[in-house]
Amino acid sequence: MRIGQLAERTETTPRLLRYYEEQGLIRVGRAANGYRDYDDRLVDQVTHIRGLLEAGLPTRLIKQILPCLDDPREIHFADATPEIIATLEGHRDQLARRIEVLTRNHAAVADYVGALKQCALGVEPDPASGD
Amino acid sequence: MRIGQLAERTETTPRLLRYYEEQGLIRVGRAANGYRDYDDRLVDQVTHIRGLLEAGLPTRLIKQILPCLDDPREIHFADATPEIIATLEGHRDQLARRIEVLTRNHAAVADYVGALKQCALGVEPDPASGD
DNA sequence: TCGAACCTTCACATTGATGAGAAGGTCAAG
């Protein structure tokens, strides 16, 4: 598949796909004429990367956890070094902390919105009521 | 409290605190001599903001959900307009989507790390085994 | 008085993109 087609299928742009390649997020082959040649699986991979970026993860972190996200899940045995394991554990725990923070704040926003909707109905907010 | 003290108590820098003020994330009074004068509650607020930024939320979103995070939780009745409610619901749902994405990927990283550790023990990974 | 802390303001760095230009490849119609 060429770059234009992948851009279309992932709702991105050729420019962005070249950028991701430059950043080491995707690996891309070349055709005889020098054009980039994309595997079908890149559609899912790029979509996945977009999701992670939109979730606020920086590319350097995404780059490091990419091997974890391969589908079909295959273990890269060369990764089983203490250093890589420690790095990934760090990333794993960082993700857990992010999730905690976002979960707490999601709850706070949800509560607040619920209370606001009570106000909008002309009702005093009642801590014991649902939405 | 002056800027240096708040910086110390929040493990940030005076520079960053001025930046947050400039971005509208915190509101700061002034002493007669022109020095910034920070309320004690800013310690918690700044810590909270740091957490949200580290979790990947952009300042413009944080700015909008700040009223939801006040402690003690007080409803700003003026916020009970359909527009503000709709905006906050959008933010709330965006947070939920972020949490979903991060949760899925946290699980993937955790699984992968678990498998790697099996490899590191010289054992073939077994899908049915725990960490 | 003197150094530390504060003030404002301008400039720079990094990240995640995006735009524009110049050059060349591909392919179908004429």
Next chain:
DNA sequence: CTTGACCTTCTCATCAATGTGAAGGTTCGA
């Protein structure tokens, strides 16, 4: 085979967001 539309290549420039650094001046506190 040539033309033209459309694709690709690369490179340089630009943008917004999140900070950081430093210059030049004021105020504090010992």
